[in-house]
Amino acid sequence: MKKIIATIVLLIVIGGISLSFNLLNPKNFKKNTSYNAENIDALKVYTDTWDVRFKKSTSNEVTVSAEGRQKEKAPVTFQENGRDLVVTQKEQKNGGFLDGFTFGKQGGTIYINVPESGMNNIEITNKDGNIQLSEISAENIVVDNKSGDEKINNVSAHTGKFASRDGSLSMENSSFEELNITSASGDTEMKEIDSSNVKITSKDGTVSIKDITEGKSLSVNTKSGDIGISYKKAPTSLEVLAESNSDITLDLDGLNKSHDGVKVKKGEIGAGSNKVSVSSEDGSIKVIN
Incomplete structure (x- = not known):
């Protein structure tokens, strides 16, 4: 009886090894x-x-x-x-x-x-x-990402919607009439983006926007993560609102501050026809030329 059991076990082991080999190759x-x-x-x-x-x-x-x-x-x-x-x-x-x-x-x-x-x-x-x-170019681009990194380079579209639950987003040299980014976990890095309307919402991750072109509306909100924004050219007509429980730095040419508190800072450049709204519950904010 023991020999029979031993033989059965041996056959199972051999079969398992063979199956594993096929799966691994x-x-x-x-x-x-x-x-x-x-x-x-x-x-x-x-x-x-x-x-x-x-x-x-x-x-x-x-x-x-x-x-x-x-x-x-x-x-x-x-x-x-x-x-x-x-x-x-x-x-x-x-x-x-x-x-x-x-x-x-x-x-x-x-x-x-x-x-x-x-x-x-x-x-x-x-x-x-x-x-x-x-x-590439398209009228509409929609990305729903559960887990994985996204790299966007030299892309143009009328509307772009990028949603991610766990993964970083890197975007460079791209243009959108409307751009909407939502992230549950992961950093967002953008450089040389041209867009009239940008909305970024992040729960956990830093948001870095470099050399952006002044548009009609830029809104960035994070729960946990630093926010950094720099413009390709100094804005000429901008209304700025920044709110955070951490440090806030607004270093923009021609900015007339209407409120300069510790947690809230407001100001305008020129007529203030374009708007920037930046907020973070637990992260520093820096908006510069």
């Missing part, structure tokens, strides 16, 4: 497809674990490619649904009793090239992967 996965951009109204991307990279295309087509590792089924699918192009990546489960075990992240990258003329709508819903947008 998945196959290569590659897929590449091009689409007519004129037939696409919205480009929707849903990812579980893979990175997503958008870049400008050298043609008038939308090209989607994916490279990574797969266990059994194809981890990424491309599908046209009416005038929507839907790209979906789902994490592959181990199956059976191995669902509770992790054998390493089956990583990969989805590359999406869009025409220089731009897209109408780009929507990205990400669970755990990094997002990179570079040299």
Whole structure:
């Protein structure tokens, strides 16, 4: 009886080792497809674990490619649904009793090239992967990020909405008519941004805005984190309000302070037709030229 039990245990161990080897050595996965951009109204991307990279295309087509590792089924699918192009990546489960075990992240990258003329709508819903947008334009860009870093460079859109629960956001050399950023945890770094209306809300993380162009409205609110704002050119018509339980520094040319308290500072430059409102419950504030 003991020999039978020992044999069964040995077979289970050998089978487990074999299965683990297959899981630890998945196959290569590659897929590449091009689409007519004129037939696409919205480009929707849903990812579980893979990175997503958008870049400008050298043609008038939308090209989607994916490279990574797969266990059994194809981890990424491309599908046209009416005038929507839907790209979906789902994490592959181990199956059976191995669902509770992790054998390493089956990583990969989805590359999406869009025409220089731009897209109408780009929507990205990400669970755990990094997002990179570079040299693209669109009417509307919406990113819902659960966990992963976002890098935005040389991007233009009428409206941009970026929401993140856990991950940093880096944005540079980009322009938006309206820009809305919300972050639960993670730093926000911006440089050389041109936008008429900017609203940033952060619960836990610093907000750094460098060389921004004076716009109609700039609103930044954090619960825990420092805020730093600098302008590319000295503002000429600005109303400023800063509130914090920590240090507040307003160093702007031509600023006439109407209130200079410890926790609240107010002032105007010129006619004050544009507005800046900055507040932090527990973080320092610095607004300079």
